[in-house]
Amino acid sequence: MAPLNDEQLHQIRDERKEQIMKAALNVFARRGIIGTKMNMIAAEAGISHGLLYHYFKSKDELFITLVEGAMIEADDEMKKANLMPGTPIERIRKLTEIILDEEGAPFFMLIHQARTADGVPDKAKALVQQYSMKSFVERLLPLFLEAQDKGEIVSGDPAMLISSYLSVLSGLMVLNVQDDEGFQIPEAEFLLRMLTGR
Amino acid sequence: MAPLNDEQLHQIRDERKEQIMKAALNVFARRGIIGTKMNMIAAEAGISHGLLYHYFKSKDELFITLVEGAMIEADDEMKKANLMPGTPIERIRKLTEIILDEEGAPFFMLIHQARTADGVPDKAKALVQQYSMKSFVERLLPLFLEAQDKGEIVSGDPAMLISSYLSVLSGLMVLNVQDDEGFQIPEAEFLLRMLTGR
Amino acid sequence: MAPLNDEQLHQIRDERKEQIMKAALNVFARRGIIGTKMNMIAAEAGISHGLLYHYFKSKDELFITLVEGAMIEADDEMKKANLMPGTPIERIRKLTEIILDEEGAPFFMLIHQARTADGVPDKAKALVQQYSMKSFVERLLPLFLEAQDKGEIVSGDPAMLISSYLSVLSGLMVLNVQDDEGFQIPEAEFLLRMLTGR
């Protein structure tokens, strides 16, 4: 059998990396950077812990890579909100549902870890600062302005509205609600009243 | 010279315990139980790590003691909401402000740690279960029923309303918003719209 | 390069375990479970202390494993005494010599530690109880009865004879006599007189 060519090797490498990152995201989100042991990631990914170090130089690097990817994805989601069909309020509702529904919780947890937890590498801290709220507000500003224009949502400083609203959504995601605990992720309708006032 | 008398010793003990618990609450809230090193607590309290163990048998015991105290305090706050003067909605606004304003963030974060983090002692887990959402809902039920009665808040299952609302508040506190980060703890007025619809 | 195959790994593991247990036996016997520091065992075995924990979950587990092995070996030795050739008294002499001669001192001291010292894990205590004197007496009973039958040893309760005799032997081994100290491990002949009366 001929040895695999460069491209194939590269592809295998990328798949492995993807596999590891997926495993790591889950574990980091649930247990935080300190609570996550390299062994757990290896186990979740179904490989030996030694092999992790062929793909990522260190736990920190792995964490940073994840944060980086997460921030970019979040940014994408916000951009898409502007391009969706429907009235502004319908699009805001859709965005709300995407954030709440989606398998996005691990992602929010990860960002939260990066923002607040201890032992987070400086570079990860820098990343969440760089991409953070301010840029999300910018992305959503046209949408919210249009909504105010049409009287669909309350008046007032739109930047403040957006960051307040996103903060509420973030907070809910970060709660990491489990089924039997009494905490309640509200319906989009309930949350939208903060904006619509009706 | 005679040794210190009982009263003096008792006072020293109480002061020290208070001092340690205050330090520990801050550190646990920020860094979680695993991320918190006994040395950090000792440093924050300005004593040697050895002395911690004169007052608390272990890190776990210290953590449990804090959770216990926090849960009781939270319960008290909910009880008080029923006894405050004013219309129901005014009282709900007041409760909201107390939760958001107060130096309560470390406390909420502690509970959050106890609920979700790794390495939490079983007893602490049991405590948050025991005192959890369900009991808070019970405490607030009369207040919310009265508010619905007077048409001050929207209709619908009041237990659901309460747990949704408290979840939002919890989420916000857990975010542990720092000044320069763009996250925004909203005004009470903003949040109350979820309930009032106006 | 391929990783080591299963057989090679297994062999390394077994060798290492043996090496650690041998080192640990020496140190535990001499210094007791509390006096033995994991570092000492690691040093005696020529490995890092971290590696100990790849092979044994804890100091307690290591100690228990040793006690278990020792008890089984002792039991085996007693069983063999019945199967040896020669007259009963010759076999008792042989057993005596084996106990006194052999590199068995560390083993006796280990059992002694498990019986009497502080900080011994419950399971180790249970093991020495389970395998203790009573079972040794049972093993040796046929041999001593036969010896009494033939008039080779004194009459009287044979169980008592056996436990008295084994107690004397145990005591001597536990003394852990070093060369220059004046203590004297007697010849078998000297000790046998307790039984033979001549």
Place this chain on the structure above:
Amino acid sequence: MAPLNDEQLHQIRDERKEQIMKAALNVFARRGIIGTKMNMIAAEAGISHGLLYHYFKSKDELFITLVEGAMIEADDEMKKANLMPGTPIERIRKLTEIILDEEGAPFFMLIHQARTADGVPDKAKALVQQYSMKSFVERLLPLFLEAQDKGEIVSGDPAMLISSYLSVLSGLMVLNVQDDEGFQIPEAEFLLRMLTGR
């Protein structure tokens, strides 16, 4: 009330010292020097651990003092054996009984600890060497020679006989036999057969 005079103070001091030493002997004998915590001694003596340090500079000093006293007492006992009434073998039997019967076990255990355990101060080691077997042999030599002379005990190197016999006794004491364990401290008669051969 007039303050106590010097003599009275001295006497109180001596009584306290005695009380501490008695407590310490028990604990050291049972748990060894490492297993014995200053707190345990203080508790056994019914005083605070702080007070121990008014009477003994350190744990080591306390241990050394005990060993010193024990060695002297042992020496006394041997001397007395020569002065007792009766035939030589009767006196040897009496000595055997004293050693086995007496509350002497803690004392033997202490010496054993000093000889073999770890963490024993050098001075204590020196003491047991100095007073050890050799001097006991000297003390008992006249008695054993007389016994051989009268044909009451077997012939052979009397020094060897003595040290063998004392070793057996020491070993038995060191076993620290508890009631339910199956070990058996033999009757003097049983042990004497090693010497008498009948």
Place this chain on the structure above:
DNA sequence: AATGAATGAGTGTTCATTCAT
């Protein structure tokens, strides 16, 4: 003389990371 609060060196154990195979 007497107490117990306070300190800090030392030990068991965990885990990120390296490396021989």
Place this chain on the structure above:
DNA sequence: AATGAATGAACACTCATTCAT
């Protein structure tokens, strides 16, 4: 590429000893 043996820094906790009162 892949494994798991091996290392050592870091942390929870204990305990001899000191010291203010």
